[in-house]
Amino acid sequence: MLTNDRGPVLEFQKRTGYLLVAALLGHLLLISAQVSSQQGASVLETTIFGALSRVQALTAWVTQGVTGAWGNYVALKGHRARADALQLQVDRLGVELQHANSQARRAEQLEQLLHLQRTELPATMAARVIAADPAAAFRTVTIDKGASDGVRRDMAVLSPLGVVGRVIDEPAAHAAKVQLIIDRNAGAGAFIDRTGAGGVVVGADSDAPLRMEYVSNLSDVAIGDLVMTSGLDGIYPRGYVIGRIEKAERGSSIYKLIAIRPRVDFSSLDTVLLVTGPQPAAALPARTAAAPGPATATTPRASTPVTPAPRQASPLQTPAAPAPRQSSPPPAPLTPTPRPSTTPPTPPTTPAPVP
Amino acid sequence: MTRLLLAGAAIVAALMLQTVVGYQLFGRVIAIDLVLVVVVATALFYGPTAGMVSGTVAGLCQDALSGGVLGVAGLAKTLAGFVAGVVATQFIVSSVIPRGVVFFAMTWLHGVCFLGLYAMIERHGIGRPWRQLLVQSLLNAAVGVLATRIIERGPEWWRRRQYTRRAEGRRLVR
Numbered sequence: 001m002l003t004n005d006r007g008p009v010l011e012f013q014k015r016t017g018y019l020l021v022a023a024l025l026g027h028l029l030l031i032s033a034q035v036s037s038q039q040g041a042s043v044l045e046t047t048i049f050g051a052l053s054r055v056q057a058l059t060a061w062v063t064q065g066v067t068g069a070w071g072n073y074v075a076l077k078g079h080r081a082r083a084d085a086l087q088l089q090v091d092r093l094g095v096e097l098q099h100a101n102s103q104a105r106r107a108e109q110l111e112q113l114l115h116l117q118r119t120e121l122p123a124t125m126a127a128r129v130i131a132a133d134p135a136a137a138f139r140t141v142t143i144d145k146g147a148s149d150g151v152r153r154d155m156a157v158l159s160p161l162g163v164v165g166r167v168i169d170e171p172a173a174h175a176a177k178v179q180l181i182i183d184r185n186a187g188a189g190a191f192i193d194r195t196g197a198g199g200v201v202v203g204a205d206s207d208a209p210l211r212m213e214y215v216s217n218l219s220d221v222a223i224g225d226l227v228m229t230s231g232l233d234g235i236y237p238r239g240y241v242i243g244r245i246e247k248a249e250r251g252s253s254i255y256k257l258i259a260i261r262p263r264v265d266f267s268s269l270d271t272v273l274l275v276t277g278p279q280p281a282a283a284l285p286a287r288t289a290a291a292p293g294p295a296t297a298t299t300p301r302a303s304t305p306v307t308p309a310p311r312q313a314s315p316l317q318t319p320a321a322p323a324p325r326q327s328s329p330p331p332a333p334l335t336p337t338p339r340p341s342t343t344p345p346t347p348p349t350t351p352a353p354v355p
Numbered sequence: 356m357t358r359l360l361l362a363g364a365a366i367v368a369a370l371m372l373q374t375v376v377g378y379q380l381f382g383r384v385i386a387i388d389l390v391l392v393v394v395v396a397t398a399l400f401y402g403p404t405a406g407m408v409s410g411t412v413a414g415l416c417q418d419a420l421s422g423g424v425l426g427v428a429g430l431a432k433t434l435a436g437f438v439a440g441v442v443a444t445q446f447i448v449s450s451v452i453p454r455g456v457v458f459f460a461m462t463w464l465h466g467v468c469f470l471g472l473y474a475m476i477e478r479h480g481i482g483r484p485w486r487q488l489l490v491q492s493l494l495n496a497a498v499g500v501l502a503t504r505i506i507e508r509g510p511e512w513w514r515r516r517q518y519t520r521r522a523e524g525r526r527l528v529r
Contacts, residue, residue: 140422
């Protein structure tokens with residue numbers, strides 16, 4: 001036995017030893033309960049989360065006040081030129097918007113002529129991001145809206161630039177946890193906009209934070225192609241931008257190895273939108289037939305590849321712009337990329353959960 | 356009671372710095388595990404029982420705020436707090452290098468427990484981010500040594516400063 005001048009090295013009070021054993025056993029039981037039931041220790045976790053999220057909201061308010069005072073009063077020198085440039089950009093976008101509106105009206109008329117189901121905007125609710133995950137291994141954020149605001153588990157979370165993630169765990173009264181789509185346990189049904197090739201986008205611990213799986217080696221995939229949500233996972237509405245393909249290689253199996261650069265800048269999320277209302281009607285037939293259950297926190301990659309019909313690129317899809325920090329006022333509801341009116345409904349497929 | 360309040364306030368402050376201030380100012384999670392630094396510092400100052408209890412509380416709070424399984428960080432931090440406390444009672448760790456080694460080693464112990472538990476729980480685990488763990492251990496050691504030095508020597512330095520000022524004031528009056 002190891003000893004020193006004060007006696008055996010590892011001789012400590014018995015009470016401490018018992019306490020250690022009890023604490024370790026308690027933790028192991030807690031972990032086992034969650035892993036075996038897949039439900040999570042909702043009461044304990046929600047209580048601690050609810051209490052600490054209040055402190056987080058207060059800290060975020062103070063921090064934002066300090067940084068806001070600096071940004072709004074001190075750091076505004078030399079922004080005149082930037083404002084002029086942005087005004088020019090607004091003018092140019094106004095013209096583009098007029099063109100897009102006329103195209104949308106035309107598409108609407110064609111939809112009516114062909115008796116197609118209308119694509120509608122989902123109802124959204126703005127929320128502010130107040131904190132990040134304390135562990136670097138997970139990519140989650142805390143938002144300042146919770147169960148009392150109508151937030152529920154598995155609600156999709158979007159931003160004006162694209163898909164952000166989904167609500168995981170039971171939300172507290174005034175806060176909820178959002179799993180970002182770049183988390184290694186996150187997943188979403190997706191398709192490549194140019195060709196319609198379907199697959200599943202999952203988080204990756206690599207340079208490109210997303211990868212697309214289950215896209216056949218025979219599919220036409222090019223670098224720069226836009227990847228969008230297919231709506232077949234039952235969480236994310238169809239037609240929202242996930243990102244652009246950064247790398248596409250032929251895989252050793254039958255599927256390609258595709259790396260995606262997300263459109264949303266996850267390091268500067270400020271305000272996000274929760275999808276509270278019904279999803280676009282256009283995607284309903286496929287989802288109703290598939291009837292997938294909401295993915296659990298530990299097994300979210302619950303989709304098999306789906307192959308929507310080939311589609312034309314939409315005129316409204318703009319190239320990926322550098323992600324600006326989203327402004328503090330709640331942004332306007334998102335405009336989903338309109339589907340071409342001639343596209344037939346997606347064939348029903350049944351997603352099978354991946355263990 | 357004072358110890359308990361101090362440790363609790365330090366844990367909450369570390370959690371807020373880690374999750375809110377770090378994210379709001381730097382846009383991402385900072386590489387230092389401030390909560391672990393607080394747990395190890397509590398163990399160094401107050402012994403294994405305090406280290407273990409603070410590790411349990413801090414770990415559970417961290418798990419509740421995180422997207423992971425509740426209890427994993429709790430178990431890892433409990434173990435790290437206890438071992439740090441035992442080391443502090445059996446060896447002299449008051450100088451800079453031994454104290455830095457304790458923070459460094461406890462970060463590795465915590466990291467290995469955390470990754471090992473997730474490797475058992477999840478199919479793919481978190482992987483083996485050894486480089487990030489090395490960076491985190493070095494940063495934790497630096498921040499931990501600095502913080503404990505400030506806690507130990509800060510009040511004394513402040514008293515001396517006040518005394519010197521008062522003495523200078525008296526000299527000027529004369």
